[in-house]
Amino acid sequence: MSTAKAAPWVAVSERSSSLSPAPERRPAEGPNERGRRGSRAWRGAGWREPFGCVEAVAGGCGQPPLCFAVRSDLVGAVVGRGGSKIREIQSTTNTKIQIIKGDPKAEVKIFGNKPMQTKAKTMIDNFIKEQENYSPQYRVDIVAFQPSVGRDVSTNHNEDLPLINWDKIREDALKWGKKKWADLPPIRKNFYVESATTRAMSQLQVDNWRKENYNITCDDLKNGEKRPIPNPTCKFEDAFQCYPEVMENIKRAGFQKPTPIQSQAWPVVLQGIDLIGVAQTGTGKTLSYLMPGFIHLNSQPVAGGKRNGPGMLVLTPTRELALQVEAECSKYSYKSLRSVCIYGGGDRNGQIQNVSKGVDIIIATPGRLNDLQMNNFVCLKSVTYLVLDEADKMLDMGFEPQITKILLDVRPDRQTIMTSATWPCAVRRLAQSYLKEPMIVYVGSLDLVVSLFFITIYGI
Ligand SMILES: Nc1ncnc2c1ncn2[C@@H]1O[C@H](COP(=O)(O)OP(=O)(O)O)[C@@H](O)[C@H]1O
Numbered sequence: 001m002s003t004a005k006a007a008p009w010v011a012v013s014e015r016s017s018s019l020s021p022a023p024e025r026r027p028a029e030g031p032n033e034r035g036r037r038g039s040r041a042w043r044g045a046g047w048r049e050p051f052g053c054v055e056a057v058a059g060g061c062g063q064p065p066l067c068f069a070v071r072s073d074l075v076g077a078v079v080g081r082g083g084s085k086i087r088e089i090q091s092t093t094n095t096k097i098q099i100i101k102g103d104p105k106a107e108v109k110i111f112g113n114k115p116m117q118t119k120a121k122t123m124i125d126n127f128i129k130e131q132e133n134y135s136p137q138y139r140v141d142i143v144a145f146q147p148s149v150g151r152d153v154s155t156n157h158n159e160d161l162p163l164i165n166w167d168k169i170r171e172d173a174l175k176w177g178k179k180k181w182a183d184l185p186p187i188r189k190n191f192y193v194e195s196a197t198t199r200a201m202s203q204l205q206v207d208n209w210r211k212e213n214y215n216i217t218c219d220d221l222k223n224g225e226k227r228p229i230p231n232p233t234c235k236f237e238d239a240f241q242c243y244p245e246v247m248e249n250i251k252r253a254g255f256q257k258p259t260p261i262q263s264q265a266w267p268v269v270l271q272g273i274d275l276i277g278v279a280q281t282g283t284g285k286t287l288s289y290l291m292p293g294f295i296h297l298n299s300q301p302v303a304g305g306k307r308n309g310p311g312m313l314v315l316t317p318t319r320e321l322a323l324q325v326e327a328e329c330s331k332y333s334y335k336s337l338r339s340v341c342i343y344g345g346g347d348r349n350g351q352i353q354n355v356s357k358g359v360d361i362i363i364a365t366p367g368r369l370n371d372l373q374m375n376n377f378v379c380l381k382s383v384t385y386l387v388l389d390e391a392d393k394m395l396d397m398g399f400e401p402q403i404t405k406i407l408l409d410v411r412p413d414r415q416t417i418m419t420s421a422t423w424p425c426a427v428r429r430l431a432q433s434y435l436k437e438p439m440i441v442y443v444g445s446l447d448l449v450v451s452l453f454f455i456t457i458y459g460i
């Protein structure tokens with residue numbers, strides 16, 4: 001592997017001999033490893049990059065390096081957090097910089113052409129000056145007013161800290177993740193049978209129908225090759241012809257036809273694809289995820305009784321919304337699926353008892369669910385269908401930390417649906433974190449915000 005084309009980096013190495021340290025090769029590494037090692041080296045991991053490579057990538061090949069010494073305790077000020085400062089110096093001056101750690105002084109070598117070497121040195125001097133101005137040793141006046149117990153300003157304790165082995169931590173996290181999710185039954189996700197009428201729709205009919213239904217816009221946010229966006233299901237039978245019990249419930253409710261979001265969301269969700277549904281309040285988003293969710297739950301290889309926990313989890317921002325969703329759940333009760341509502345301000349003991357009786361669907365506000373989860377009253381490992389309902393409101397109410405903690409316990413290969421009435425940046429970020437290769441259905445006009453999202457988040 002050629003090291004000459006490495007991404008910009010800086011070697012902070014231990015000094016083995018003061019003048020001409022012998023080059024010493026590291027074992028071959030993958031590209032990811034290479035990208036990471038710069039930051040690992042800041043704290044003197046004890047490796048050295050071949051000098052020849054450094055010279056080859058810096059401008060001014062053949063020019064001897066500009067060498068000078070810097071007090072070891074000031075090296076951090078030159079390198080910056082995560083290497084930010086040194087990278088800045090290198091990129092603005094087109095030089096490569098090597099710092100060889102030593103005690104009490106480190107040796108700095110700047111590779112590049114002469115004017116740029118000088119410029120880089122000036123920048124380094126400035127950073128050092130800045131640091132000295134703020135250093136406790138030089139700000140006796142400030143230190144005098146600090147409580148001095150346990151503080152020794154004359155020594156640099158950073159040198160004594162053990163190095164953090166990030167590679168090991170990452171490896172362990174991967175291993176732990178694999179172990180955590182091992183032994184779980186596979187998830188069945190695709191239950192969609194396209195009706196003959198839906199299949200027969202021409203592109204023009206599809207476009208017209210979407211336009212007439214409040215301008216439905218959809219896109220596949222998967223990177224690479226795009227999947228076909230399914231035609232909308234214009235009638236209830238088009239989505240649920242194979243599920244008579246669902247059809248009965250809909251008939252009983254007396255609904256005439258699917259709402260726009262339902263018509264486009266159902267064929268996506270029934271195929272097992274993650275969905276972001278953006279539509280105004282009151283447009284029927286609840287049934288757009290509940291109906292496919294019922295079918296999903298009832299079609300898993302492990303039956304409800306043996307699942308040992310809920311199969312569907314709906315997170316909602318408020319108690320009122322949680323109760324509304326629960327009411328819809330009960331109204332369209334399917335195959336006697338049991339749902340439980342968990343929300344802050346409600347009877348905690350009663351909720352714990354309800355959950356422990358066995359449950360298929362949990363509808364919860366994030367705070368209270370996180371509380372029960374942390375206290376081991378509810379196990380979320382069995383959840384295969386997750387809904388983040390009214391995501392914009394949940395974020396407005398500051399529930400992101402609880403959502404993050406809850407989702408640590410939900411298997412990553414679940415199907416996830418997210419609904420929202422608005423589409424601000426924070427919601428887009430949430431979608432990017434928790435949905436996998438989703439499709440988006442947007443009822444309304446495809447405005448600039450959405451276009452920007454496609455470009456910035458998914459690079460399309
Ligand atoms: N296809 C439909 N036709 C008529 N009414 C519907 C339909 N789907 C749902 N509804 C009703 O519309 C109301 C609002 O739906 P909801 O799902 O709460 O909206 P949202 O979640 O988008 O704010 C509910 O009372 C629901 O029963």
Ligand SMILES: [Mg+2]
Pocket residue numbers: 282285286389390
């Ligand atoms: Mg809703």
